[in-house]
Amino acid sequence: MSLSDQVLAGDRRALARLITQLENDAPSAREALAALWPHTGRAHVVGVTGAPGTGKSTLVNEIAKCLRAASPPARTVGIIAVDPTSPFSGGAILGDRIRMRDLAGDSGVFIRSMATRGSLGGLARATSDAVQALDAGGFDAILIETVGAGQSEVEIARTAHTVIVVVAPGMGDEVQAIKAGILEIADIFVVNKSDQAGAEATVRALRAMLELGGRKQTAGSEAVWETPICQTTASEGKGIGDVVEAMDRHHAHLRASGELRMRERERVVNELQILLRDTLLARLMDGLGNGQFEAAVDRVMARESDPRSEVEGLVRAAREEGG
Numbered sequence: 001m002s003l004s005d006q007v008l009a010g011d012r013r014a015l016a017r018l019i020t021q022l023e024n025d026a027p028s029a030r031e032a033l034a035a036l037w038p039h040t041g042r043a044h045v046v047g048v049t050g051a052p053g054t055g056k057s058t059l060v061n062e063i064a065k066c067l068r069a070a071s072p073p074a075r076t077v078g079i080i081a082v083d084p085t086s087p088f089s090g091g092a093i094l095g096d097r098i099r100m101r102d103l104a105g106d107s108g109v110f111i112r113s114m115a116t117r118g119s120l121g122g123l124a125r126a127t128s129d130a131v132q133a134l135d136a137g138g139f140d141a142i143l144i145e146t147v148g149a150g151q152s153e154v155e156i157a158r159t160a161h162t163v164i165v166v167v168a169p170g171m172g173d174e175v176q177a178i179k180a181g182i183l184e185i186a187d188i189f190v191v192n193k194s195d196q197a198g199a200e201a202t203v204r205a206l207r208a209m210l211e212l213g214g215r216k217q218t219a220g221s222e223a224v225w226e227t228p229i230c231q232t233t234a235s236e237g238k239g240i241g242d243v244v245e246a247m248d249r250h251h252a253h254l255r256a257s258g259e260l261r262m263r264e265r266e267r268v269v270n271e272l273q274i275l276l277r278d279t280l281l282a283r284l285m286d287g288l289g290n291g292q293f294e295a296a297v298d299r300v301m302a303r304e305s306d307p308r309s310e311v312e313g314l315v316r317a318a319r320e321e322g323g
Helices: 003-008 012-023 027-039 056-069 095-103 127-136 151-158 173-180 199-213 240-257 259-287 292-301 307-321
Strands: 044-050 077-083 109-115 141-145 162-167 188-191 215-217 224-226 229-231
Touching (some): 003 012, 003 027, 012 027, 012 109, 056 240, 109 127, 162 240, 188 240, 259 307, 292 307
Parallel strands (some): 077 141
């Protein structure tokens, strides 16, 4: 049985092996993903982002528990936790995963930590591929928790259907939201640690910002989504039901308005552009003669030429080498 067939059959070990191969960009993984592609497009992909210390891991843990406890029917959950890369091993730093220990042993939950490996936007390069693998594997909901790296977190909006932005009282997140463009990507705001002082002030600040531009209208449609603000104390499991209900409402809104298909198209466009760029770059580098790239670097460093002129020269050289 092929690796893709094993994933479709619900083999968790095969799924874990496939994601590892995807992270390593193995040719066998690309073949498996191509076979799985017709079986994707069914999961609700939810991104959870926000500044470090806001309680994202605990919130994801509680959302997963709520989805699993829903009856009927309980939903299967895949979790991708994107962690900073270890400077020593190159792997993910797994400290936050201990907060998800409550999910250990649940056959309806699959948790995978992935290292950013230097990717901008807080998302690992292979995250999109891992989402597709989980989708094909039959998971109803896929939760992506990002590293909380700051302004570049907006990249998650290209991968998820629903984006949850987590803030906490007293951390200045309302200011960061304006700076980082977080307001534009948030489909749901969660004010976590709402038992702490300043929670109501944070809610008021977010509401004031949303009144200035928080309504999202689908292009070519009358449908409008008003970004909700949910208050939670994830460490005590409080308010989680409201978050899950908001997630479900947003997913229903996306389907009814036609925006789900629009977002999927935008995601495919972005993925094709990235793959095309990477493929063309690899082919161009392969087509260059020995030392040509290094020579171009030396000329730019010596201020004998500028970067754009050198790139044009390298492209011409690669074409000539390729006939």
